[in-house]
Amino acid sequence: MADAEATSPDPPTPAVEVHLADAGERRRALLGLAIAVVLGGLLLLAMQHELGVIGNRITTGDMDLAADRFLWLARGAFTLLALFGVITGYVVGASSLAVIREQRFPHAAARVVRDHVVQRGARAVLIGRLGVALALAFVLVGCAGAVFGWRLLAQFQ
DSSP: OOHHHHHSOOOOOOOOEOOOHHHHHHHHHHHHHHHHHHHHHHHHHHHHHHHHHHHHHTTTOOOHHHHHHHHHHHHHHHHHHHHHHHHHHOOOOHHHHHHHHHTTTTTTTOOSOEEEOOOEEEHHHHHHHHHHHHHHHHHHHHHHHHHHHHHHHHOOO
């Protein structure tokens, strides 16, 4: 009986390929996230201050200057929306095209913050195509939102 179990042909298990995490990338990601949070908070504080100045202008009766400052603030916000969409779309798209080109996810030059099991072939290409679609969505939503906002602002002039 033991001989029958020892000679049974089990299919060999395929080796799992793992794309290892980069410890330095973890630190860079945390630092980048911290910087983004601080800059975002400062931007929100600056916008809140500007809205306070606009409110003060309204209470003193200087409506033209208040409206002009509000329009500039809104234009800046819509421009940042478009810029964020384009930059994010570019980064996601470039990585996704590398995945499609190599038929490997994550692509060989990817720096990741945690270990990933490598996907190859059709599955990797599908992930890459979904990434390209996501990149296009970032660009389209960011730019369309900015255009829509600018058109709304044109009605107030």
